[in-house]
Amino acid sequence: MTTVHADIDALKGLREALVRFRYAQREVAERGGDEIELTRASLAAKASHWQARLEQDRAELEACRASGGPKAAPDSSAYVRAVEQTGERLEHVRRWQQRVEVEADEFRGTAGVFGGLLDSGLPRAETQLLALITSLEAARRVQASGS
Amino acid sequence: MPTRPDRDGDEQFRLLGAAWEEAARHWQDEVARQFEADHWMPLVQQSRGYLEALRSLLDMFEAAERETEF
Numbered sequence: 001m002t003t004v005h006a007d008i009d010a011l012k013g014l015r016e017a018l019v020r021f022r023y024a025q026r027e028v029a030e031r032g033g034d035e036i037e038l039t040r041a042s043l044a045a046k047a048s049h050w051q052a053r054l055e056q057d058r059a060e061l062e063a064c065r066a067s068g069g070p071k072a073a074p075d076s077s078a079y080v081r082a083v084e085q086t087g088e089r090l091e092h093v094r095r096w097q098q099r100v101e102v103e104a105d106e107f108r109g110t111a112g113v114f115g116g117l118l119d120s121g122l123p124r125a126e127t128q129l130l131a132l133i134t135s136l137e138a139a140r141r142v143q144a145s146g147s
Numbered sequence: 148m149p150t151r152p153d154r155d156g157d158e159q160f161r162l163l164g165a166a167w168e169e170a171a172r173h174w175q176d177e178v179a180r181q182f183e184a185d186h187w188m189p190l191v192q193q194s195r196g197y198l199e200a201l202r203s204l205l206d207m208f209e210a211a212e213r214e215t216e217f
Binding site for chain 1: 155156159162163165166167169173174182186189190194196197201203204205211212215217
């Protein structure tokens with residue numbers, strides 16, 4: 001196409017860019033959703049790990065306490081510290097889990113609006129551009145045949 | 148290492164912006180102004196909002212992973 005039709009070329013370029021953008025951003029949105037699930041799963045696995053560890057630490061503490069007779073209380077301070085530390089780690093993971101849930105919920109609202117743009121707003125814009133391109137091309141053909 | 152989706156989204160947004168600028172050089176009539184108001188500006192606003200929200204969320208996910216490694 002010659003530079004006479006640079007406007008049509010530019011409009012076609014914009015329409016093609018809109019189509020590419022729509023498909024690419026759908027993929028971005030899918031990957032964003034995958035990241036939410038991956039992070040939730042990862043934190044759930046960590047919480048499960050520290051929960052199991054906490055139960056183990058508590059059992060070891062109880063076993064230590066039970067090992068001493070009524071007259072000889074064993075030194076269980078290391079087991080107590082282990083229970084405390086594991087409990088703190090578990091709580092830390094659970095706080096992150098809560099934060100992830102809250103922020104992922106908020107994000108879903110924004111993602112829903114953007115999804116509406118991809119599903120209906122952009123196709124409407126593409127359709128309007130295609131109609132414009134078609135009418136410009138038809139007008140140029142009329143001009144060319146009349147000249 | 149795969150790129151983060153928000154960065155790919157930013158790049159696609161940049162490419163679309165370049166196509167818009169090229170079209171706007173040649174298309175400056177009333178239809179263009181209406182298209183800009185009806186389609187382009189909402190697209191820019193919603194895309195920026197979405198990509199910023201996605202970036203913030205993924206930053207937070209990275210922090211969550213980092214902060215829960217003991």
